[in-house]
Amino acid sequence: MKRLLLMSGSIACAKATQLISTWVKQGDEVRVVCTPGTLNFVGEATLEGLSQNPVMTSVYESGAMMDHIHVSRWADQIILCPATANVINKLAAGIADDAVTTVFVAAFGLQKPLLVVPAMNTMMWQYPATQVAVNTLQDWGVTLLAPEQGDLACGEQGAGRMPEIEDILKKLEHLV
Numbered sequence: 001m002k003r004l005l006l007m008s009g010s011i012a013c014a015k016a017t018q019l020i021s022t023w024v025k026q027g028d029e030v031r032v033v034c035t036p037g038t039l040n041f042v043g044e045a046t047l048e049g050l051s052q053n054p055v056m057t058s059v060y061e062s063g064a065m066m067d068h069i070h071v072s073r074w075a076d077q078i079i080l081c082p083a084t085a086n087v088i089n090k091l092a093a094g095i096a097d098d099a100v101t102t103v104f105v106a107a108f109g110l111q112k113p114l115l116v117v118p119a120m121n122t123m124m125w126q127y128p129a130t131q132v133a134v135n136t137l138q139d140w141g142v143t144l145l146a147p148e149q150g151d152l153a154c155g156e157q158g159a160g161r162m163p164e165i166e167d168i169l170k171k172l173e174h175l176v
Contacts, residue, residue, distance in 0.1 A: 001023075001028045001029075001076050001077065002028070002029045002031075002074055002075050002076045002077075003023050003028050003029070003030050003031075003075065003076065003077050003079065004030075004031050004032075004033065004071060004072070004074070004075035004077070004078045004079070004103070004107075005019060005020060005030060005031070005032045005033070005051075005079050005081065006032075006033050006034070006078065006079065006080040006081070006100045006103060006104060007032065007033070007034040007035070007038045007042075007047075007080075007081065007082065007100070008034070008035045008037060008038060008080070008082060008083055008084040008086065008087040008100055009035050009036070009037020009038045009039075009040055009041060009084060010037075010041065010082040010084050010119045010120065010162075011041055011119075011153040012081075012082035012119035012153075012162040013038055013041040013042040013082060014041060014042055015082075015162055015165070016081045016082055016117075016162070017042060017046065017047070017050055018165045019079070019081065019165060019168065019169075020032065020047070020050040020051050021050055022165065022169065024050065024051065024052060029053075030050075030051040030052070030053065031051060031053050031056070031071055031074070031075070032047045032048075032051050032053070032055045032056070033055070033056040033057075033071065033099045033100055033103050034047065034055060034056070034057055034099065034100065035087065035098050035099065035100045036057065036098065037084075039057065044057065056068075056071065056099050056103070057099055058098075058099055059098075059099050059102050068099065068102045068103045068106050069106050071103060072103050072104075072106040072107035072110065073110070075107070075112060076112065076113075077112065077113045077115070077172060077175060078103075078104070078107050078112055078113065078114050078115070079115045079117065079168075079172065080100070080104060080114075080115070080116045080117065081115070081116075081117035081119075081162070081168065082117060082118070082119035082120075082162050083116045083117055083118045083119065084118075084119070084120055084124075085118075085120050085124040085125070085127060085130045087100060087101060088116065088118060088130060088133045088134060088137070089129055089130060089133045091104055091105070091116075091133070091137060092132070092133030092134075092136040092137055093133070108140070113143065113172070113175035114141075114142045114143065115142075115143045115144075115145060115168075115171060115172060115175060116137060116142055116143070116144045116145070117144075117145045117147075117162060117163060117168055118134070118144070118145075118146070118147045118160070118162070119147060119160065119161065119162035120147070120160045121152060121154055121156065121158075121160050122152065122156060122157075122158030122159050122160045124160065125147060125158075125159050125160040126159070143171070143175060145163050145167070145168060145171050146159075146163075147159055147160045147161055147162060147163065148161040148162070148163050148164075149161065
């Protein structure tokens, strides 16, 4: 299976790297696209080492100007994990201003599974614009794996915790 992992900047990026390891171990080909914020939480060398492929961080790299189109066509499944409030709200508004949002928009309508896995603080998850954006994406046919209740990285408790890797993998098994 060809899996495309889109990552936005969250402390949950460290946890999301387990998806890459799991997929590579089972023989899947994995490519990673990330926002600039992602690289504040996990290094590009780590993502490249785990995926065994170069990491896309920009749509403006010389010689790779159409990679956002090519990689969206290449993938069998596209997973946005972790998905921050910022990226979720941008996608629902049609804003494609970084590698992740541009690839997602380029992939929309290709009849490929699109899974969004939010991870954020409870107040950010409950923010009205975020909830409207989540509902909009779901209305458009995007699958969303709701965040869990529990301990958050900020020390608070509530909804917003990224689901466990096993739960994400189970959800992906049912997306064809």
